[in-house]
Amino acid sequence: MDEIPEGRPLDSRAELSEFLRTRRARLQPQDVGLPNFGRHRRVPGLRREELAQLAGVSVAYYTRLEQGNGRNVSAEVLDAIARALRLTDAEHAHLTHLAKPKAHKKKKAVRQQYMRPVLQQLLDSIEGVPAYVVGRRSDILGWNALAAALFGDWGELAPADRNWARICFLDPRSRELFVNWEQKASDIVSYLRMDAGCYPNDPQLSALVGELSVKSEEFRSLWATHDVLEKGHGTKRIRHPLVGELTLSFETLRLPEDCDQSLMMYHAEPDSASAQGLRLLASWGRDASSVGSGTT
Structure with missing residues (x-):
């Protein structure tokens, strides 16, 4: 397995501070039922004192939290701040992780990812549906022939490069x-x-973020937004060089006994042009010689 360079851990205090600041900046007083006094506001979005008022905490308390000091914050206060900031469920969970990090996270972060062989057998048995398993850091751990035909043969890549962010x-x-x-x-x-x-x-995550920040201005810009997301299903439009444009729905199936791994499956509407395109790809994919899995 190729070595993956390690980086310094992310600064949890800075992450918490920037996340709260960016969430506060996207709200205007009128968005949350507060009067907007004057046009000359020195900061974008809500002021700290306005957010503290909405959350029912003191300005000094909220200021300490936004400065990255979440060590003694209670779940009730985090809930109140999440409501005041109108956070999504994913953002609320992210805030909790940043403010109240657990001691066991360091141990979990350094553990290598491993996809059970039986999951590769399952992937190989799925016909007509592109499917793959993705883990932490958007690492691609295993896939079937149709996924390789649709997205590209990840088996030709070094294990460290089988990663959606790098791709x-x-x-x-x-x-x-x-x-x-x-x-x-x-x-x-x-x-x-x-x-x-x-x-x-996780030093490998830090290294990945550092690498992409250096090599991609677009990544740097998106990383600075501090947006978080959990998406269990949706639609993707693929422009394939062999079969043209495909509109595919996807489902994300969490694997509860395999830490942080998900089975991704794509499918087309029956009898559609996209379904016909997948059938053509499946026929072509059966001749592909590489169906892979890996650890990172």
């Missing part, structure tokens, strides 16, 4: 493959942000 931002072909590449890129960065909240001490 999306560093491989120019991904911009042609995804009709809405910007949305794909934004989603991936949002998933990485969720990982960063759960595993702030």
Whole structure:
């Protein structure tokens, strides 16, 4: 297995501070029922004192929290702040991870990811549906022949490069493959942000973020938004060089006994042009010689 460079752990205090600041900046007083006095506001969005008022905490208390000191914050206060900031469920979970990191996270973060062989057998048995298993840091751990035919043969890549973030931002072909590449890129960065909240001490995640920040201005811009996302299903439009444009729905199936791994499955509407395109790809994919799995 190729070595993956390690980086310094992400600064949890800075992450908490920036997340709260960016969430506060996106709200205006009128959005939350507060009067907007004057046009000359020195900061974008809500002021700290306005947010503290909405959450029912003192300004000094909220200021300490936004400065990254969440060590003694209670779940009730975090809930109140989440409501005041109108956080989504994913953002609320991310705030909790940042403010109240658990002692066992460092141990979990350094453990290598491993996909059970039986999962590869399951993937190989799935016909007519592109399917793959993705783990932490958007690492691609295993896939079936149709997924390789649809997205590209990940078996030709070094294990460290079987990663959606690297593929999306560093491989120019991904911009042609995804009709809405910007949305794909934004989603991936949002998933990485969720990982960063759960595993702030993961050196491989830090190295990945550092690498992409150096090599991609678009990644740097998206990373700075501090947006987080959990998406269990949706639609992707793929522009395939062999069969043209496909509109595919996807489902994300969590694997509860395999930490942080998900089975991704794509399917087309029956009797549609996209379904016909998948059938053509499946026929072509049966001749492909590489169906892979790996650890990172």
